Amino acid sequence: MKEIIAIILTAALVNNYVLSQFLGICPFLGVSKKLDQATGMSIAVIFVMLLATAVTWPIQYYVLNPKGLGYMQTIVFILVIAALVQLVEIILKKYIPGLHKSLGVYLPLITTNCAVLGVCISNITAEYNFVQAMFNSFGSGLGFFLAMVLFSGVRGRMENNNCPACFKGLPITLIAAAILSCSFFGFAGVVDNIFG
Numbered sequence: 001m002k003e004i005i006a007i008i009l010t011a012a013l014v015n016n017y018v019l020s021q022f023l024g025i026c027p028f029l030g031v032s033k034k035l036d037q038a039t040g041m042s043i044a045v046i047f048v049m050l051l052a053t054a055v056t057w058p059i060q061y062y063v064l065n066p067k068g069l070g071y072m073q074t075i076v077f078i079l080v081i082a083a084l085v086q087l088v089e090i091i092l093k094k095y096i097p098g099l100h101k102s103l104g105v106y107l108p109l110i111t112t113n114c115a116v117l118g119v120c121i122s123n124i125t126a127e128y129n130f131v132q133a134m135f136n137s138f139g140s141g142l143g144f145f146l147a148m149v150l151f152s153g154v155r156g157r158m159e160n161n162n163c164p165a166c167f168k169g170l171p172i173t174l175i176a177a178a179i180l181s182c183s184f185f186g187f188a189g190v191v192d193n194i195f196g
Contacts, residue, residue: 004135006191007128011139013187017115018147019177020184024115028147029173031106038152039145040099041106044088046141048110049119051084052077053137056120057130077120078111085111115144151180 017023024045031041056077064070089107092100100107110116119140123133154176163172 004132006194007132007135008139008142009191009194011136012143012146013184014191015140016143016147016184017118017140018144019181021118022181023118024113024144026109027106027113028151029170029177030109031103032148032151033155034102035149035152035156037102037106038148040096041103041110042141042145042148044092044103044107045110045113045116045144046138048081048084048088049116049137049141049144050134051087052081052116052120053123053133055080055084057123057133060124073121073124074117077117081116081120082111115140147180151177154180 015021018025018028027041027045032038059076059080060070060073064072064076085108088110089100092103092107119137123136126132126136128136155173158172158176167175
């Protein structure tokens, strides 16, 4: 149990895919303007990360590795993730059309969200067993959610403040993202100190 909590906290805080590894920046910058969109996108990403891990881990260990096709990992994982994103899009379109419409073009972009692919590959690289891989994916998804929600709040505050004209738009957004990213480096020793 202690190991599982350490995996989740490390994935969510220390090795946050968005703020520490800079994966998944496109939806991070594109959908974080409004809290409801950021929340919806984050939940969809968590769902896709968990599904992708549940499918790619067995494929890697029961199909690719035994047949000597480990070099096909990235291509196979991208195809699996693309299929899962299409499934999520169909489900959202049918059952939550408001969220589907608000996410717009960013929902299909989960297919190319390198955070999802990064989680699947890092689960294999870290040699996690299936349960550890699922918890790592869940923690990574929580980290994505945390980054999106926090940055949504930051962007909401930035819209109401005055800044120099040369910083308006993307420049101030990138500066704020960098500052938020720096704040997450403070978590680096916390998990080590707690769990050894």
